Amino acid sequence: EADIYQTPRYLVIGTGKKITLECSQTMGHDKMYWYQQDPGMELHLIHYSYGVNSTEKGDLSSESTVSRIRTEHFPLTLESARPSHTSQYLCASRRKGGGGSEAFFGQGTRLTVV
Amino acid sequence: GENVEQHPSTLSVQEGDSAVIKCTYSDSASNYFPWYKQELGKRPQLIIDIRSNVGEKKDQRIAVTLNKTAKHFSLHITETQPEDSAVYFCAAIAGAGGTSYGKLTFGQGTILTVHP
Numbered sequence: 602e603a604d605i606y607q608t609p610r611y612l613v614i615g616t617g618k619k620i621t622l623e624c625s626q627t628m629g630h631d632k633m634y635w636y637q638q639d640p641g642m643e644l645h646l647i648h649y650s651y652g653v654n655s656t657e658k659g660d661l662s663s664e665s666t667v668s669r670i671r672t673e674h675f676p677l678t679l680e681s682a683r684p685s686h687t688s689q690y691l692c693a694s695r696r697k698g699g700g701g702s703e704a705f706f707g708q709g710t711r712l713t714v715v
Numbered sequence: 716g717e718n719v720e721q722h723p724s725t726l727s728v729q730e731g732d733s734a735v736i737k738c739t740y741s742d743s744a745s746n747y748f749p750w751y752k753q754e755l756g757k758r759p760q761l762i763i764d765i766r767s768n769v770g771e772k773k774d775q776r777i778a779v780t781l782n783k784t785a786k787h788f789s790l791h792i793t794e795t796q797p798e799d800s801a802v803y804f805c806a807a808i809a810g811a812g813g814t815s816y817g818k819l820t821f822g823q824g825t826i827l828t829v830h831p
Contacts, residue, residue, distance in 0.1 A: 646819070
């Protein structure tokens with residue numbers, strides 16, 4: 602079934618560790634996004650990508666990096682986790698097209714940094 | 716870059732009443748305005764959207780209006796039901812010609828509570 606998948610769903614990690622959150626979509630979408638969201642709160646854009654080898658910074662990009670080597674895969678890396686990174690991370694994708702298109706979200710990764 | 720402001724942050728209504736959520740955007744290059752509903756513990760899902768060449772769109776109890784001149788758009792829910800209780804987000808996507816082409820920016824969210 603075409604969908605967008607995030608792994609892991611839950612992660613508890615120590616301060617200073619390097620972590621990578623995985624996001625893959627099987628819908629053939631070219632645009633992908635990473636958001637940070639505290640429960641019931643605003644979606645803060647971290648990074649986004651137009652397609653392979655294309656990445657752009659969002660509003661919260663300074664402490665993380667992304668790569669887009671394959672269309673379906675858009676991993677997010679935190680080089681050194683801090684307690685302030687504790688949050689839910691949502692990945693989204695949407696197809697290319699003039700006039701806009703629906704964004705589909707993954708189920709999220711809930712990260713806790715201790 | 717694009718800035719989307721959403722009001723109110725919380726909205727409480729009685730079942731059967733109408734609910735209105737308003738958003739403003741800053742980037743005149745934005746041309747697509749979706750609305751998402753996020754239930755507790757679930758991922759956001761699209762409920763309705765509107766493109767910049769349309770002023771109003773309706774889907775059963777949900778309608779969206781867009782005023783390009785004033786750069787604001789609104790979500791209207793009529794005959795609210797308890798299952799409408801959720802967090803609602805407006806968003807804007809910059810079209811070609813803007814400095815943030817393809818960027819999907821969300822408003823701050825509105826917690827809607829419908830009391831039976």
